[in-house]
Amino acid sequence: MCKSLNKISCPRCHSQNLYRFGKDKAGNQKYQCKDCRRQFTLEDCKGKKNRILRGYPRCPVCGSGTYLHHDYEYYSHYTCNSKKCGHSIYVAKPINIPSASCELINGKTDFKRMRFPLFLILTALNLYYLNASSTRRIAQFFKITYNVKVSHVTIASWCKKFAPIFLSIANKLTKNLDLSASDEWHADETVVFINGKKHYLWLIIDSENRMVLGFNLSPSRDASQAFALFKSASKFGCPSAIVTDRLGSYNLATKTIFNTSKHIKVQSFKDDISNNLIEAFNDTFKDWYKRKRGFKSFESANTLITMFIFHYNFLRPHYSLNNLIPVQVACILDDEKNINKYLLSA
Structure with a gap:
């Protein structure tokens, strides 16, 4: 040259x-x-000597600049300027991506001014979410065991109204949790019925500690719902691989939000890597859900699912984890005493 x-x-x-x-x-x-x-x-370059690439990312493969290929609502698609490379880059627009339903919980944030003692409320919640007992059976249990008369309607309200408290506890404990070293996160969706209408529950779970990292309840299975789910889970880092089924809604969401992760699409049950892990969670959830005979409203369903997942992550021992709780495997809490301490101090 x-x-x-x-x-x-x-x-x-x-x-x-x-x-x-x-x-x-x-x-x-x-x-x-x-x-x-x-x-x-050189005439073309006049006034462009100090030109910045408009904030466009550089190609991670060859280091060349990029140009905006397409600009969509939830992400931007950039392509490398080098024709020899032609690498595509997908950049998310977090502000435009809708929030997952698990982040839209509002209500009571403490146990103050309750008529009944706290241990009675926590016992009712454990029986409802861990043992799948009905509210009438829980009321009967309190009458026989403690000689305390509690209406089944009151117990049903307990199962919903305290979701913001448990959500704040979960957010506080997992604030600094980084699961980027995980090999795989599994994502899937299952059907639930709200007031007789079909809805989809999107879920994502870590393969190593069995923690449910987020969920999204929606009436459709389009790409925007996958974006919302992955956005809520991205606060825990970026795993080595995302395992999903062949639903097309996951493709762009994975490329955009988890752009450094390998996207593994499960073709059949004979594959070396399957989605059986999250299917097992779906069975556990459906076993509890079918006893409720569906949900009556979206807000009620969203609240009850939030509480169920909290109990699954923070209170339920797992046989596959040697009877440990997922938060213990994730090294968030050492033992059950610390978990109960957080609940009692809420």
């Missing part, structure tokens, strides 16, 4: 790997970039 070309850079990718490419009609010297094949003259 001629020394006089050292101070000249390509106006598209800023590469200095250039060579002279004849002259234009006005007699100006033309240059061509060896990386992106852009042809230009």
Whole structure:
């Protein structure tokens, strides 16, 4: 390369790997970039010497600049300027991505001014979510065991109204949790009925500690719901791989939000890596859900599912984890005494 070309850079990718490419009609010297094949003259570069790439990312493969290929509602698609490379980059727009339903919980944030003692309320919640007991059977249990008369309607309200408290406890304990070292996160969706209408419960779970990292309840299975689910789980890091079924809604969401993770699409049960882990959770959830005979409203369903997942992550021992709780495997809490301490101090 001629020394006089050292101070000249390509106006598209800023590469200095250039060579002279004849002259234009006005007699100006033309240059061509060896990386992106852009042809230009010095007249074209006037006023662009200090040009910034408009905030566009550089290609992680060859280091060249990129151009905006498509701009969508939830993400932007950039393509490498180098024709030899042509690598695609997907950048999410977190502000535009809707929030998952697990983040839309509002209500009472403490146990103050309750008529009944706290241990009675926690016992009722454990019986309802861990043992799948009905509210009438729990009321009967309190009458026989403690000689305390509690209406089944009161117990039903307990199962819903304290969801914000448990959600705040979960957020506080997992605030600094980083699961980027995990091999796989599994994502799937299952059907629930709300007031007789079909809805989809999207779930994502860590393969190593069995923690449910997020959920999203929606009436459809389009890509926006997958974006919402992955956005809520991205606060825990970026795993080595995302395992899903062949639903097309996961494709762009995985490329955009978990762009460094390998996307594994399960083809059949004979594959080396399957989605049996989250299917097992779906069986556990459905065993509890079918006893409720569906949900009456979206808000009620969202609240009850939040409480169920809290008990699954923080209170339920798992046989596959040697009877440990997922938060113990994730090293968030050492033992059950610490968990009960957080509940009693809420």
